[in-house]
Amino acid sequence: MSTERQTAKVLLVDDRHDNLLALEAILQGLPVQAVSANSGEEALKHLLVNDFALILLDAQMPEMDGFETARHIKRRERTRHIPIIFLTAADRDSQLALRGYAVGAVDYLSKPFDPWVLRAKVSVFVELWTKTQQLQAQAEVTRSREAALRGAGTAIDEALELLTVATAAPDDRTAREQAEKAASVLSRARRRMY
Structure with missing residues (x-):
């Protein structure tokens, strides 16, 4: 199975440009x-x-804080499964961390944080995402193969009917025509399987 590997994307959200640059550097x-x-x-x-x-x-x-943003993310069917790690410069108030977990965060880090710890956490989630993508691709290939096999099974049944008619045919020409149709049906079935 050859599936094109997609690069994982990480969304960095911060109202301060220097913080975004620092996060990009950490993920380098x-x-x-x-x-x-x-x-x-x-x-x-x-x-x-x-x-x-x-x-x-x-x-x-400002305006829409991270908690409100996370609530919107978790409400959407398309995005609710995306893990969120909160980053904050606020003091290490456990209430803020609990608030983050309450809106669906998987982790909450206070600044300044160890960049190596953040890299390790990102790596784990990227690896999980990559494995999920691979499983989804394999499932699609399996579904496709199952559909081809179902189609081939139907074609084989049709060919068997034609061969049954051919063996009971009153003359050689009718038998030959039915056998040729059966061979054609089996050939198409074989192409579907590969």
């Missing part, structure tokens, strides 16, 4: 494509057109 060298958004609204727009393996989301942003 990982097998990911970083996509930056400087607001919750912009992040939601990216989520309409792209699939992401992970979202790194600043908790405290």
